[in-house]
Amino acid sequence: MSLNDLDDFLLVAASGGLGKASRASGKSKATLSRRISDLEEQLGVRLVERSSRGLMLTAAGQVLASRIEAPLGEVAEAMTATREGVTVPRGRLRIAAPVLFSQLAMGGIGADFSAAYPEVSIEVVAEDRLVDLVEEQFDVVIRVNPSPDSNLVGRCFAKDRLVVVAAPSMTVPEPGAVRQVPGIVASTFQPGYWDLDEGRLVLEPLPRLRFSSFLMIRDAALAGAGAALMPQSIAWSHLARGDLVQWGIISGAEPALWVLHTSRRLAAPKVRAFVEFMCARYPSMSLVLKG
Known part of the structure; x- marks a missing residue:
């Protein structure tokens, strides 16, 4: 199984048919059809239903498309950055943050980060529940005193009392x-x-x-x-x-805020930039002086 197979499958799924995918990519319909067939054979499941009117994703195909879209996008972004020598953060940055911290600080943080990195568009969702970064397609999450999670990595950027x-x-x-x-x-x-x-x-x-x-x-x-x-x-x-x-x-209680991202995905330049930005924003690690 290759990235090309997955990428072509996603292209066909997004285009809604082999003809549109062929015109968008310049690849022949035969090549795209063969890639999907090879992928189905390797996975042992049917990904698309073929008819005279075009292609329709099966339930398995819908699951695969939803799970690979974000990771393949980041791989493509990383390959482009490597190929062109570009390290400028760009693209959409989707952030989940606690409701209170969002109300008190994220407006200013978002504005300042956007000014520093104008090629990044920011979406902040105020959530106190534990969001699933992969399933809900968040790039980073801010959490208070997070429990250890082997799927997440990041840094503590501020502490409170x-x-x-x-x-x-x-x-x-x-x-x-x-x-x-x-x-x-x-x-x-x-x-x-x-x-x-x-x-x-x-x-x-x-x-x-x-x-x-x-x-x-x-x-x-x-x-x-x-x-x-x-x-x-x-x-x-x-x-x-x-x-x-x-x-x-209060003795023995110190809320600590962490900025986290999934370790199963490449840390895109926009993610690395945001982590560094948050740590630089609170150099003394005190929430009292900044917000």
Whole structure:
């Protein structure tokens, strides 16, 4: 089985027939038909149904076409770059990123990356679920504290801290025994304690408000509704202005953001450029200073 066989099969599938594929490629219909027949024989399945009106992909043919389109595109891109000595990133870059990070940072990141690499078009999809890069045709994904995955490679580009904050009108509890405080918590909150600064202050939040978004939690804390646990990057500008007061840092919790791509595909220039861009954007690995 050769790349030429797969490439010609994909050409015929995209064109909808041997005649159109022949005119588009300059290859004879006999050559294209023989390539598809050879591929069917090697795979042991029928890929197309032939009739007087043209060709139609079978279910197996549809599966093969959907799985090889993106990898063959990247192989062609890599071969062109090698042949022409071109390393300029180009083409569409499809990115999946967490919803909150997308809302706070990806607009600026996308604009700046586009300005630096004008031949790359960017599509960012805000997703908190674990997307499948190959099946859903994403080039890169940004994840928080990702689990080890042998199919993905990448780099950690920034780290955050979980902090407890409250409006200045609330009195900071004295260290000592566990202190109960009115809490603004996430929808998924389970009863427990907030251990601050390695045990200096231990709080038991009594949920008064539950929200599914850290932005809502932050806004409720600004309104003085209670103490709230959130990433420091979300609250830092309000902390700097004195709108919020930081009570402490959660011990042993450090959200880390990684930019990942699949190891089963060639790292195209556009992917390598984006990984390097993200790492350069956060030189101190702090989300507080950039976004």
